[in-house]
Amino acid sequence: MKRVLPAPWLSLALWLFWLLLNHSLDLGQALFGGVLAVLAPLLLAPLRPRPVRLSSPGVALKLLLCVGVDVFVSNAQVAWRVLNARRRPPRSRFVQVPLDLRNANGLAALAAITTVIPGSVWSELALDHSVLLLHVFDLDDEGAFIAHFKARYEKPLMEIFR
Incomplete structure (x- = not known):
């Protein structure tokens, strides 16, 4: 059947x-x-994607709450930057984030997370899935942003999608 x-x-x-x-x-x-x-x-x-097996539902719940907070905070930050763009224009840049995550479902979740958080846009993924190109609306420190992105989103997704 x-x-x-x-x-x-x-x-x-x-x-x-x-x-x-x-x-x-x-x-x-x-x-x-x-x-x-x-x-x-x-x-x-x-x-069709491979079947999903969540190995850490607690981490998944924590990540979901983290993303919810980040959406709220990023909305406020982007709105503030737009309203104050004449005094200090945003410093938009493309950032290449090296990835350790290779799971197709994890990458799809990372794409969804990146898309819903204001101020960042998933632009391109390298063919070998080793580098993600992001457009960031306002960026002060590229190294700090990459470290934050990997720790906040990629690391939990690697734990969830082992």
């Missing part, structure tokens, strides 16, 4: 969305949607 339907819930959802998008319960639409619902997960199976 897993060979024909590797993701049965995804197939069901695709079939239902196909019918909803076409506003039709015709036999032809139902059959075509069913074929798409079966073929899409089969063809896209190599793109």
Whole structure:
């Protein structure tokens, strides 16, 4: 069964969305949607991430709380810098952060974290996953930023996704 339907819930959802998008319960639409619902997960199976195993749920909860605080604090800092840009313009820069994290799920989580925190944008990941290029809105000390980023986000993610 897993060979024909590797993701049965995804197939069901695709079939239902196909019918909803076409506003039709015709036999032809139902059959075509069913074929798409079966073929899409089969063809896209190599793109699906590996199963996630959290080895440290406590660290994951701590990281989640840390990110929540960082989102709040970064919003305030970015707003303050924007409001005071005439007195002191922000010093935006691209920063190359060397990475020790290689787990695909961990890298995806790091991308999500970087994206939700104002003031930083995930720009590029090296093909060998060894360096992350970030754009930082306002940066005083590149070395301190890299050390903070690695300790605050990468280290816990490496512990979570062993």
